[in-house]
Amino acid sequence: MKLQDNLFTIISQEHQEGLSAFRVKIHPEWPIYKAHFPGHPITPGVCIVQMAQELLQLLLQRELVLRYAKNIKYVAIVSPEEVAELTVSFAKIEQLPDGNLKVQVMVADGDMLYTKMSLTFA
């Protein structure tokens, strides 16, 4: 299940030295919201991780496989009824000696932080 253009669409992107950010729109009509949970739509935490992975793949123009997550912290729930847009930003993209890629990801809207993650991809 690809989440781009199902759960979210990209509105804009900004790239600076050491920091890349995507502004995305969340689609409240995404069918999975009816299953997670009936009458109480909440963006599955695991889909926030996959959204970050899909955006990073787009940024780097290559396929990635999640290998390790030091930490994924869900600070606040992303309800599609309350959150229309999010900014997913990537900082400290680092190539490790074993060839894996380490990155810090923040999912926020202005001052409101929803998720922060430290991920390593193969």
Added chain:
Amino acid sequence: MFTNINLLELLPQRPPFVMVDCLTDYNETQSSCSLTVRPDNVFCDDGRLASAGLIEHIAQTCAARLGYYNKYVVKTGIRLGFIGEVKDLDIVRLPREGETIETTVTVVQEIFDVTLVKAVVRVGEETIATTNLKIAQGEEAKEG
């Protein structure tokens, strides 16, 4: 022993977002769930269960445990659950289509509505992933 339990009675999630098939073990500190990776699984991509599906399966193994406790031990309703934190997730490999994975969660700590577990995902004897997970329980789920 638990195979006659319909997991939909223990979980707030509904198909197609159900990532556990059976509760295979339950005791005071530990429980296990299994999942066979089928091609129609929403997280099955290119013949493998995507990492998001694997993490969701681990989280729902916890959810099934909490649901079993709520329904059969304290006899209350099924509550919504959320992942609070994933720590030290290590994915050795992703499960392949047709494989059955079994996840065992061991409770490390329970503080009010937050449960901290250690999880091990296996295919047979092979460990394919490990993690620590914090699950927070919310309000009672609506019928769906």
